[in-house]
Amino acid sequence: MNRSLNILLACLLSLMLATIATAQTQVASTGKAEANDIRTATGRKENTKNSEKKDVTKAAQTSNASCETCRWFEPTIATFSMRYRTTTDVTDTRTLDQGQQRIVLAGKFKFDKEGRYTVNVHASSGYYFNWAYADTGLGNTVNEAIRIGSPGIARYVTPEVAPAQITLAVQQYIAAYYPGATPEQIAYLTPLVTAQLTPIVTEQVRAGLQQSIANTETRTKGWNLYVRQLYFKAIPIRGRAFGTTASDRGT
Secondary structure, eight states: OHHHHHHHHHHHHHHHHHHHHHHHHHHHHHHHHHHHHHHHHHHOGGGHHHHHHHHHHHHHHHHHHHHHTTSSEEEEEEEEEEEEEEEEOTTOOEEEEEEEEEEEEEEEEESSTTOSEEEEEEEESSSSTTOOSEEEEEEOOHHHHHHHHHHHHHHHHHHHHHHHHHHHHHHHHHHHHOTTOOHHHHHHHHHHHHHHHHHHHHHHHHHHHHHHHHTOOOOOBOSOOEEEEEEEEEEEETTEEEEOOOOOOOO
């Protein structure tokens, strides 16, 4: 499946580049032709009406010629961008310090000249939907940034996680060392044991969180493409569109 998608993306990119290059050439040629037509029409005032008819005919022919490149495939989106991103965490530690890139490509394969029956495809870089900008290899990586920021993240999250773990540890301690304790004795022991275990359990929670965060691996390498949408669309009646659901693919 992945191999088929990669082949599809390669074809998509090649078709887009070829179509854009052809369109640019045709636009340049059209501009020169129209400029010559205007000069000819201006120099021959007595044939104004005939010149206008020729201009309209040539413009229509040029328009049809340019559309021939989109007979089977028509690109709808083709963008490439790069940016530099740097961030600091709550402890003022610089985490992200990198160049990022994003590619977005989309187009449609047309079964008929008017494009009423099409297979539409949309692809973008970045493994995650909300993370189209991905690592370029310039600067650090997101995984390195996570490891750098893991101590600060752990300290920030620990106060939210530790209380439940402290309560559980106190209950287990009393049950293990005072198995026959009455409710009154448990009420008396709870604050004493809590005071003893709180710093120990809190440190264990913080260390565990830091290790877990530091070991996190994300799929943020750039220079890739993932098909996000692939669907069929039909417009048999003007103003009425039908098609398959555009299911999003990704994480």
